[in-house]
Amino acid sequence: MKKIIALLLACMLMVTCFAGCGGNDFTTVKEGKLIMATNAYFQPYEYYDGDKIVGIDAEIAAAIAEKLGLELEIQDMAFDSIITAVSEGSVDFGLAGMTITEDRLKDVDFSISYATGVQSIIVPENSAIKTVDDLYADGAAYKVGVQLGTTGDIYATDDFGDELVTSFTTGNEAVNALLGGDVDCVIIDNEPAKAFVANNTGLKILDTSYADEDYAACIKKGNDALREAIDNAIEELIADGTIDIIVDKYIK
Numbered sequence: 001m002k003k004i005i006a007l008l009l010a011c012m013l014m015v016t017c018f019a020g021c022g023g024n025d026f027t028t029v030k031e032g033k034l035i036m037a038t039n040a041y042f043q044p045y046e047y048y049d050g051d052k053i054v055g056i057d058a059e060i061a062a063a064i065a066e067k068l069g070l071e072l073e074i075q076d077m078a079f080d081s082i083i084t085a086v087s088e089g090s091v092d093f094g095l096a097g098m099t100i101t102e103d104r105l106k107d108v109d110f111s112i113s114y115a116t117g118v119q120s121i122i123v124p125e126n127s128a129i130k131t132v133d134d135l136y137a138d139g140a141a142y143k144v145g146v147q148l149g150t151t152g153d154i155y156a157t158d159d160f161g162d163e164l165v166t167s168f169t170t171g172n173e174a175v176n177a178l179l180g181g182d183v184d185c186v187i188i189d190n191e192p193a194k195a196f197v198a199n200n201t202g203l204k205i206l207d208t209s210y211a212d213e214d215y216a217a218c219i220k221k222g223n224d225a226l227r228e229a230i231d232n233a234i235e236e237l238i239a240d241g242t243i244d245i246i247v248d249k250y251i252k
């Protein structure tokens, strides 16, 4: 009897293992690893603390990797290289406060969303720009700084044209241009915007926001097995409160 029970238990364990633990039905770029592409100049989602990349996305990625039984490796690159790296398959996924957009969906697949974002407008404290509408006013020709390849860049270029929009490699460079008077405002995600305003004097964020969006992980097109595994992990991390705890740690 004991033997039969033991055998039954062993069988059950095997079945659950095939479905979940260890027996992943996807392969990753490097065996045993989950390689994430990001752009680590985007506090509080990803940024350097010494030579370590920390932040909301870094911690969520570590939690996802743990669920998949893999070791997380983070590769820092220009934001507009992430989708290329993911679609070429040199990394497993991208996690970078990245917004789901129709255009990006042509090149990559997205996981379920794990956070919402807002595009905010940073201006000098004494700016003539008081609300978002001022940017669209008749005869207005405000110079806008953005981070290259971000939704801020894409939407602002659409709305105000190439001549008025300058794209910088990092949000930090855009903010420096604002401090130096080379641009009149910076359009960037709200949380990094808050960090930039806190770390510099004389800047503020407009009360009205420019766009609302959803952040998700991007995965190579058609890699459904990995996408589903990441979706399941995110779902569990939302349900058990882990994502809330991580977010609360970085956003007070």
Ligand code: ARG
Pocket (backbone or CB within 6 Å): 038, 039, 040, 041, 042, 045, 046, 079, 096, 097, 098, 099, 100, 117, 147, 149, 150, 151, 152, 189
């Ligand atoms: N949410 C914006 C986008 O998807 C900006 C993200 C920038 N992320 C970063 N890690 N620099 O375009």
